[in-house]
């Protein structure tokens with residue numbers, strides 16, 4: 414996650430970054446503004462490193478572009494710092510597993526396409542390629558039938574987004 418954060422136009426300071434781990438089986442992730450991110454246990458359990466990187470690049474792009482955060486967590490309460498999770502997100506100043514439900518309403522269409530495009534920029538600056546985001550979205554589409562509904566419901570139009578990224582130079 415660190416190389417992606419450093420590749421932002423307005424980089425989040427490492428001590429500024431917060432990652433909330435939501436105890437939810439759906440595959441989902443969100444940006445809550447102020448360099449705060451949420452990922453679900455469903456995402457962490459099933460994604461490989463590259464898929465997770467692609468999803469995070471998209472969410473970091475939302476942050477970098479200043480999109481108004483629409484993520485909130487219902488029923489948050491449990492708040493434990495887990496050392497094991499620090500390895501996944503070495504950049505995060507604090508990792509807080511949260512017992513709650515991630516409710517992330519989708520951004521507008523325009524913001525989603527902009528976040529994909531800027532996410533690819535961020536990936537490239539960090540030494541990766543657009544394939545990282547493409548593979549992540551393709552994986553989510555494939556996994557959707559098996560509890561991936563979260564990301565799909567908050568990030569609609571996956572087929573078109575994949576086609577658009579494929580055309581990017």
Ligand SMILES: [Zn+2]
Pocket residue numbers: 471475520525528568
């Ligand atoms: Zn998005």
